[in-house]
Structures are given as structure tokens and as C-alpha cells.
Amino acid sequence: MGDASIPAEPLAAAWRQGRLMPTGVALLAVLFLGVAFWNGFPLMFYDTGAYLAEGLSGAFLVERSPVYSFLLRFTLGGFSLWPVVILQSLMTAIMIVLVARIEAPRLTLGGLVCDRRGG
Numbered sequence: 280m281g282d283a284s285i286p287a288e289p290l291a292a293a294w295r296q297g298r299l300m301p302t303g304v305a306l307l308a309v310l311f312l313g314v315a316f317w318n319g320f321p322l323m324f325y326d327t328g329a330y331l332a333e334g335l336s337g338a339f340l341v342e343r344s345p346v347y348s349f350l351l352r353f354t355l356g357g358f359s360l361w362p363v364v365i366l367q368s369l370m371t372a373i374m375i376v377l378v379a380r381i382e383a384p385r386l387t388l389g390g391l392v393c394d395r396r397g398g
Contacts, residue, residue, distance in 0.1 A: 299388050300376055306392050307372035312365065321364040331356060 315321045332338050334348030335357045350356075354363040379386055 300380070303376045303388050303391055304369065304372045306388075307375060308365070308368040310392070311368035311371060315364055321360045 326343065329340050329343050330348050330351055333340050333343055333345060334351035339345070350366075351360075351363055354366055356363055376391065379391055
């Protein structure tokens with residue numbers, strides 16, 4: 280009846296053991312990229328041009344951190360912004376999945392990707 284050694288849901292048990300972690304990361308990353316896919320281009324902000332100028336032309340702008348500019352350079356930001364956007368969505372998804380597995384160990388993959396509480 281209440282034997283804890285037999286998982287009621289094989290997928291939930293696989294998630295808790297970490298075997299579905301790559302699946303959770305991939306699903307979250309696709310959800311994060313959904314807006315950019317819908318837009319047809321990665322979203323731009325008012326300072327995107329400054330980071331591109333700093334990272335690709337070597338200009339130094341005092342008010343901008345060079346770290347993100349180097350990330351743009353090393354992810355081929357001069358060719359396309361898609362690689363850096365995909366990398367950022369994957370890094371964010373990894374962090375969310377790791378924190379969720381630590382803070383809410385009973386959380387399932389379905390609960391991570393969509394709210395199952397209803398109403």
C-alpha cells in the first residue's frame with residue numbers, strides 16, 4: 280500500500296533521480312527562446328549596440344561591463360546573435376532546474392514546466 284520503495288510514477292522518480300534533468304533544461308530553454316522565435320530575431324535592448332561595439336570593435340565604454348562584450352565576441356556575436364541567446368537560455372534553464380531540484384525536491388518535470396495547481 281504505502282511502500283516507499285516502489286515509485287508511483289516512473290517519470291517522477293526519474294526526475295527526482297536526475298535522469299530527466301537534460302529534458303527539463305531543454306524544455307525550459309525552448310520556452311525561453313519562444314519569444315525570440317516568434318519575433319524572428321533575438322530581442323534587443325537599448326544597450327545591445329553598446330555591448331556589440333565594445334565586444335566586436337574593441338571599443339571601451341566606461342558604463343558597460345566588458346564581460347558580456349567578451350561573451351558576445353566568443354559566441355560569434357558579429358555573425359549572429361542567436362548563439363549567445365541560445366547559450367543564455369541554456370544557462371538560465373540549468374540554473375532554474377538545479378535550484379528547483381534543491382529547493383523543491385518533490386517537484387516533477389511537469390510541475391517545473393507548467394503550473395499544475397490549477398485555478
